[in-house]
Amino acid sequence: MNHILIVEDEEFLVRALKDNLTTEKYSVSVAMDGEAVFDELKKKKPDLILLDLMLPKKNGFDVLKEVRQSPEWQLIPVIILSNLGEDSEIKRALDLGANDYFVKSQHPIQEIIEKVSEYLKGEHTQKLHS
Amino acid sequence: MSLNSTPLKELRQVKGDAFSNKTITSIFIGILVIVATFLSLSFSRVIEMFVVEQRVTGETSTFVRDMQLTLWGTMFILAVLMYFFIRAIYRHQEQLLSKKLEEKAMDEAILESIGEGMIATDGSGNIIAINNAAEDMLGWSGEDIIGKNFIDVVPATDDSGEYIPKEKRAISYVLINSMKAIPDSIHYVAMPEEVQYVRKDGTHIPISATMNPIILNKILIGAVGILRDVSREKELEETRRDLLSLASHQLRTPLSGVKWLIETLKKGLKGPLNKEQEEYLDEIYKINDRMNSLVQDMLSVLRMESGVTPIKKDNVSTKVIFDAINEILGAAASGRNITLHFSDEHFTIETDATFLRNILESFVSNAITYSPNDTAVYISVRKSPTELVFAVKDSGIGIPPDEQSRLFERFYRASNAKTFNTHGTGLGLYIAGFLAKKIGAHITFETEVNKGSTFYVHIPQH
Numbered sequence: 001m002n003h004i005l006i007v008e009d010e011e012f013l014v015r016a017l018k019d020n021l022t023t024e025k026y027s028v029s030v031a032m033d034g035e036a037v038f039d040e041l042k043k044k045k046p047d048l049i050l051l052d053l054m055l056p057k058k059n060g061f062d063v064l065k066e067v068r069q070s071p072e073w074q075l076i077p078v079i080i081l082s083n084l085g086e087d088s089e090i091k092r093a094l095d096l097g098a099n100d101y102f103v104k105s106q107h108p109i110q111e112i113i114e115k116v117s118e119y120l121k122g123e124h125t126q127k128l129h130s
Numbered sequence: 131m132s133l134n135s136t137p138l139k140e141l142r143q144v145k146g147d148a149f150s151n152k153t154i155t156s157i158f159i160g161i162l163v164i165v166a167t168f169l170s171l172s173f174s175r176v177i178e179m180f181v182v183e184q185r186v187t188g189e190t191s192t193f194v195r196d197m198q199l200t201l202w203g204t205m206f207i208l209a210v211l212m213y214f215f216i217r218a219i220y221r222h223q224e225q226l227l228s229k230k231l232e233e234k235a236m237d238e239a240i241l242e243s244i245g246e247g248m249i250a251t252d253g254s255g256n257i258i259a260i261n262n263a264a265e266d267m268l269g270w271s272g273e274d275i276i277g278k279n280f281i282d283v284v285p286a287t288d289d290s291g292e293y294i295p296k297e298k299r300a301i302s303y304v305l306i307n308s309m310k311a312i313p314d315s316i317h318y319v320a321m322p323e324e325v326q327y328v329r330k331d332g333t334h335i336p337i338s339a340t341m342n343p344i345i346l347n348k349i350l351i352g353a354v355g356i357l358r359d360v361s362r363e364k365e366l367e368e369t370r371r372d373l374l375s376l377a378s379h380q381l382r383t384p385l386s387g388v389k390w391l392i393e394t395l396k397k398g399l400k401g402p403l404n405k406e407q408e409e410y411l412d413e414i415y416k417i418n419d420r421m422n423s424l425v426q427d428m429l430s431v432l433r434m435e436s437g438v439t440p441i442k443k444d445n446v447s448t449k450v451i452f453d454a455i456n457e458i459l460g461a462a463a464s465g466r467n468i469t470l471h472f473s474d475e476h477f478t479i480e481t482d483a484t485f486l487r488n489i490l491e492s493f494v495s496n497a498i499t500y501s502p503n504d505t506a507v508y509i510s511v512r513k514s515p516t517e518l519v520f521a522v523k524d525s526g527i528g529i530p531p532d533e534q535s536r537l538f539e540r541f542y543r544a545s546n547a548k549t550f551n552t553h554g555t556g557l558g559l560y561i562a563g564f565l566a567k568k569i570g571a572h573i574t575f576e577t578e579v580n581k582g583s584t585f586y587v588h589i590p591q592h
Binding site: 015020021023024054082083084085087089106108109 | 319374375378379382383385387388389390391393394397399400422425426433484
């Protein structure tokens with residue numbers, strides 16, 4: 001069974017994501033700030049990470065950088081779910097090694113769920129931090 | 131104010147100036163002496179002849195004495211005239227010089243009072259003058275920098291730290307291209323650059339500079355640059371950008387929450403819904419989407435107005451743009467049975483593709499919104515010698531004549547638009563107009579109430 005780590009500080013968004021993912025029969029863990037991420041990563045290694053960028057304690061960009069630098073986690077697909085929409089921010093995330101980027105307010109949640117299953121089926125090549 | 135203590139540092143040597151007064155006087159005296167010598171030689175010849183004649187005829191003649199008197203008398207008069215002449219020239223020179231010094235003092239005072247930095251170079255780009263403000267900005271003292279080549283001594287980088295090659299510096303452009311421009315026209319070639327200058331100590335300073343050629347009698351004799359320290363502006367820009375990011379995030383987050391939670395309910399994940407519950411949810415969902423569009427538009431406006439998004443210039447195919455528009459708006463159109471027709475002929479255009487696409491999206495979106503069902507919208511592009519013109523034609527409600535002048539105002543919605551569709555934000559055309567200006571394009575339109583409208587965007591091409 002595939003395991004997904006949700007990194008998001010807004011409760012209601014966590015809830016929506018969790019409910020939709022568990023319906024698809026994925027197991028889910030949640031981190032609600034930039035430091036808790038690493039606790040959760042150590043507890044159980046996920047097959048995919050959904051990462052918000054604006055997080056308390058440590059922001060999503062720094063989390064992404066560290067994840068991509070660690071040999072244990074650098075190959076895990078990371079999908080950014082953010083409400084920052086600037087081209088420069090998107091580019092920065094992709095340059096740091098994110099596999100995909102969604103602006104939450106502009107996509108139905110179903111789209112995200114479908115993209116998750118695509119990545120889990122291995123339909124996208126793994127991206128390594130260059 | 132003596133030349134030695136001026137705040138404006140410059141090379142003391144001025145080439146090709148008028149000769150000094152001493153030289154003129156010496157030359158005149160020299161000429162006088164030579165003329166006198168020749169005259170007296172000629173006269174000696176004549177006198178000799180008369181002496182011989184006297185010997186031959188035995189008569190004493192007063193001729194020689196008279197000649198000598200006349201000669202010396204003439205020379206005396208000439209000398210006096212010369213004296214006055216030279217004195218007049220000398221005085222005139224003095225007047226000119228003091229006037230020149232006065233003007234110079236005034237210019238220097240003006241230059242020192244402006245906050246901007248100024249540097250002047252010769253035709254090869256070597257610095258010949260610099261004011262205090264520029265000295266401070268560049269971290270160089272006048273004495274040290276004068277005579278050196280500007281580009282060699284003040285390198286520049288872009289914001290990411292990459293050095294700008296010498297040929298791409300504004301001053302290079304001005305010095306090279308002004309030479310090309312001179313033969314045919316008084317074509318003014320000024321070049322701006324917004325870069326980071328590297329100061330003498332290696333630190334960077336953000337500068338907005340304009341370089342201009344100095345042309346005298348159709349010859350390029352140098353360049354002058356005006357430098358402005360934009361550190362404060364850059365700081366403000368960064369603060370605005372951060373604020374924009376924050377606002378963007380804070381506004382969008384609750385909207386995405388509502389969106390996803392309703393979608394989750396509608397999927398039935400929390401149990402089945404009765405018909406009325408579904409309808410209510412649909413209503414809430416639509417309201418939320420309206421808010422979302424409004425926030426999206428307002429953030430676009432904020433972003434544009436604060437100049438945060440830089441303009442790119444790429445070669446882009448009109449086909450790519452049309453395809454993108456079809457993808458984005460095709461569904462909305464077919465939902466009301468409106469067909470989108472795209473013209474076949476395609477061109478390559480040099481512009482910011484995103485901005486252009488946004489403008490056309492705005493037009494097509496309006497065409498769809500304000501057309502009745504079962505009509506068509508025509509999107510085309512044609513090329514003229516000077517521009518590329520895109521057209522978006524609809525058979526919709528048109529724009530009343532007395533409201534046409536306000537169409538591009540922020541939040542303005544025409545009266546018939548408001549009755550036809552209560553939801554618009556009034557920002558679409560405002561944004562389109564703004565974007566058009568940014569890419570150097572302009573917008574025109576033709577319209578007739580209840581017949582339809584055609585909106586054009588004209589992109590100049592060289």
